[in-house]
Amino acid sequence: MELRQIQYFVAVAEELHFGRAAERLHIGQPAVSQQVRRLERELRTRLFDRSGRTVTLTPVGQALLPEARELLRAMDSFAAKAERLAEQSEATFRVGISSALGERLDDFLDALPGRGDGTRFEFQTLDAHTRLEEVRAGRLDAAFVRGVESAPGLRLLTLWHDPLVVALPAAHPLAGRDPLDLADLAELPLRIAARTENPVLFDAVVTACRKAGFEPVLGPPFTRLQETLAEIGAGAACWTLMYPTAAPMVSSRRVALLPLNGDPITMRMFLALRENADPGRLELLTAASTQVRRMVDEENQSRRP
Template identity: 35%
Template sequence: MDVHLRDLRYFVTTAEELSFTRAAERLFISQPALSKQVRQLETQLRVRLFERDRRSVALTAPGAALLPLARELLRSWDEAQRSVGDAAATEAAVLTLGLSTSVGRGLLTAVRERFAERRPTWRLRMRQVNWEDASAGLAAGEVDAAFVWLPLPEQASFTLRVVAREQRWVAFREDHWLADRTEVDFAELLDEPFLALPGSAGPLRDHWLGQDARGGRPPIVADTVSNADETFTAVEEGTGIVLLAAGNAAIYRRPGTRAIPVTGLSPSELALAWRPDDHRPVLRDLAAALPDLPAPA
């Protein structure tokens, strides 16, 4: 009988959360998919791992016995993957960075130049990841580090260095009633249809819907978008409006759309993120290559 490490990871996460809903959010999968995999694992092991009803989830005795062993197996496998990855990276001298949007702001050019001074034999490779994964591939181990927007799901699981802190703006079609305005207070936008990130983006989805300034009023979500191209196509079509960082308003300026500053909102934050257990010196050099965050005006 062969048990997939993926199923053990699902089991451990569910055991830690004692909630299929929270575990599914941590794993970036749907709750039905998680429940199916856990049932499959129970079938393979011929035991019940969880006692569950509508209000609670608890480990059974076999589940409690499996938990420390599963954790050790996963830890050993993660170490093996890191060792293999380190050897491959050393041979190829490539550091992969995840991105969900264009970074702009002259940031990548500055980082490349300063990183090359420290690591002249290394190169930085960019990987674009849709917003279903707000960590831009970092949570799944697909990249070495990532430029991400805050707040992230499970943000405490990452080491972060904020590199840009900017006012939030709003983008809209050029014939929108905002077209003659030079700025707008967020309170004026509460009844507007918004474009939203996927639900798996969690707190980041809420941030770009302005949930922190709605006073409990739910947003009107016109459509869900997975990347910048989808977003601005929807803006051009007049499907809805969208909040974005000031720096990205310049990056994604397109014919037929406009963007203006929004008052009454906290700033957006762009950060470099990496895993806290990744102690390779090359990552320290990458972090050292980041420009200093500008002082508040």
């Protein structure tokens, strides 16, 4: 039995005329008649009654028609999915990133099943708000983003947890403590982004300080990381928190980076996707997210004091 025989059977059953079925299939009528008769011989039953001037379905033909149509729908679905997968494997995957991902981007790419074979990645460095908006608009396929707990219209896959490290002047007496207790910083002004700019980070740090027994003293407004680090390196009596992946940006020997003792202050990194992301791609990215999260969590655990 061949699939084309099923196609011919359905066409004749719907047209109830061999000539019209042949026109619909863009083949000659003898070929249609021949294949339908061959199908009937293989099934050992008649599908059509040709005894009168018109063609009608036999009871067996009527009973088999729904299954025949289902077979053709399954074939169409199979072909469409194969086409989507072929396009996906060749497509460019556009990803929004931040400038402080560092080696974590390599970790994510390494975690992709098959290393994302056949996919060309295109990265764009944008601020967090723009990254999310570009994903919503479909101009990006995904984006790495921190500092959010929800994003309407988007799906957030947890990638890893970043334990924040303290940056303070290398000449400050506290710079000699490794690891550092958060309570040791109670009297030193904190440089941090305003809550209106990054509420998740602000609340996490303030909550941790209160848990350590003090209300943080807010210092001058936080600008860009490089500018804030430059001011700290110049001897400004203050401290800030940064992601460990941004450590390579600290080139000054006048800035000390110290881990915190006890429970670290952590921020989650997400991969943001549209809610209607392609199921095949979603499955691949979910597997990669799980793998990289496990790897990073093990790494962070081994580094804890």
